[in-house]
Amino acid sequence: MDLIAKLNKALKFGSNSSPATLIHDNETAILAAATQVLNKSETGRALLEFASETGIRLHVLKNKKDFGFLPGKSEVYISCPAGQNMPTPRAVIFLAGALRQAQQEMTDVLKRPNAVTLPEDAYVRSMVAKDKDTLFTQTSVVYELSMVNGLLEIVDEFHRMGYRSLYEAYKEDVKSQERAGTR
Amino acid sequence: MNWQKLERSETARIIDRVAKTPDGTLFSLATSEAVAATLPFYRGIMVVRLTNYATLPNFQLDFLSDGQVFYLLDGSPDPLQKVAARGALNLNERNVVAYVDFFFRHVTTEEGDIYLIRDPDDMPFMDSLSLDQQIRIKREHTDIRVGYNRDDDTFAVHSDLYFAGVLLKATLSVATDGEIEVSNHSMLMTPNGGGMRSTGQANTGMM
Numbered sequence: 382m383d384l385i386a387k388l389n390k391a392l393k394f395g396s397n398s399s400p401a402t403l404i405h406d407n408e409t410a411i412l413a414a415a416t417q418v419l420n421k422s423e424t425g426r427a428l429l430e431f432a433s434e435t436g437i438r439l440h441v442l443k444n445k446k447d448f449g450f451l452p453g454k455s456e457v458y459i460s461c462p463a464g465q466n467m468p469t470p471r472a473v474i475f476l477a478g479a480l481r482q483a484q485q486e487m488t489d490v491l492k493r494p495n496a497v498t499l500p501e502d503a504y505v506r507s508m509v510a511k512d513k514d515t516l517f518t519q520t521s522v523v524y525e526l527s528m529v530n531g532l533l534e535i536v537d538e539f540h541r542m543g544y545r546s547l548y549e550a551y552k553e554d555v556k557s558q559e560r561a562g563t564r
Numbered sequence: 565m566n567w568q569k570l571e572r573s574e575t576a577r578i579i580d581r582v583a584k585t586p587d588g589t590l591f592s593l594a595t596s597e598a599v600a601a602t603l604p605f606y607r608g609i610m611v612v613r614l615t616n617y618a619t620l621p622n623f624q625l626d627f628l629s630d631g632q633v634f635y636l637l638d639g640s641p642d643p644l645q646k647v648a649a650r651g652a653l654n655l656n657e658r659n660v661v662a663y664v665d666f667f668f669r670h671v672t673t674e675e676g677d678i679y680l681i682r683d684p685d686d687m688p689f690m691d692s693l694s695l696d697q698q699i700r701i702k703r704e705h706t707d708i709r710v711g712y713n714r715d716d717d718t719f720a721v722h723s724d725l726y727f728a729g730v731l732l733k734a735t736l737s738v739a740t741d742g743e744i745e746v747s748n749h750s751m752l753m754t755p756n757g758g759g760m761r762s763t764g765q766a767n768t769g770m771m
Binding site: 496 | 619624642645649670673676677689728735743744747749
């Protein structure tokens with residue numbers, strides 16, 4: 382099937398009719414495949430081991446964007462569009478991000494600051510640090526999956542998410558560390 | 565989009581509606597906020613955005629709603645079809661581009677998102693391209709043209725699209741029930757950066 386035929390198939394009305402629930406109909410299959418991919422990365426494997434040890438539950442919502450960790454319930458949410466039964470590369474990147482957010486919170490490494498007690502600038506600094514750390518983790522996972530496992534489509538997707546220059550900088554940093562023998 | 569924050573009571577009602585599903589415990593009134601915006605192509609339907617500030621990071625879901633029924637924008641065309649089937653869609657030559665843009669922002673494919681290029685400088689995927697590719701997109705870009713075909717009661721939107729790493733010039737045929745079909749396409753740029761590879765004017769049609 383050529384590209385336009387695939388596009389028209391996806392746009393066609395009546396191609397998907399799923400129950401009106403937030404949870405994805407193919408959650409089990411998507412999570413099985415996404416965790417399998419994530420497991421191929423050293424960073425991703427460590428995140429999954431952490432989730433297993435701490436009893437974090439994973440969920441997939443019918444949505445095309447976003448991920449998150451709900452601390453009160455120890456639940457991680459990632460998104461995958463309705464009608465799909467395999468995780469998109471973005472869903473794998475989301476899973477890494479959501480698990481890192483969980484790890485930040487549960488290990489007190491970068492716990493969410495208290496907006497009531499903390500001055501505004503300190504609060505903003507803390508939140509930015511959390512986001513940077515999450516993005517760094519996602520970049521590591523993307524790099525490891527592409528360089529070690531040859532999953533280049535995950536790099537393309539990371540680029541499309543707007544992180545081309547970040548990824549290239551990370552790659553250069555790894556190379557220079559390897560040249561210097563520090564990695 | 566001109567978002568309006570909803571009253572707490574209205575937010576509570578929305579969460580209650582959403583939470584009626586067995587899995588709807590993701591949002592709670594204490595930690596969530598709802599905003600809504602009107603859309604120029606719908607009568608009596610608004611887009612509602614529910615944000616949960618308890619999740620890390622904040623998590624958002626978008627719905628189409630008449631205030632009673634909430635259709636989750638789930639990445640498929642299904643909720644747009646359901647709303648159109650209620651007779652809420654009112655397309656004309658002035659609002660059809662906004663509809664197509666909204667459609668592509670909320671519907672995705674296994675190959676990734678589809679972008680209607682209204683302004684190349686305002687496209688989120690531009691950072692994923694090399695400088696040469698960015699220059700090529702800007703050079704090839706033409707403004708969107710809209711026409712109405714009385715014979716089959718459809719709108720023709722002639723525009724540039726970016727999809728799966730491919731830049732296309734295409735005609736989008738938009739039916740009055742909101743269904744979109746891409747035809748008359750020519751490729752301007754392929755994923756490896758090749759340019760101006762015309763594929764002719766074939767209507768690839770539906771499956």
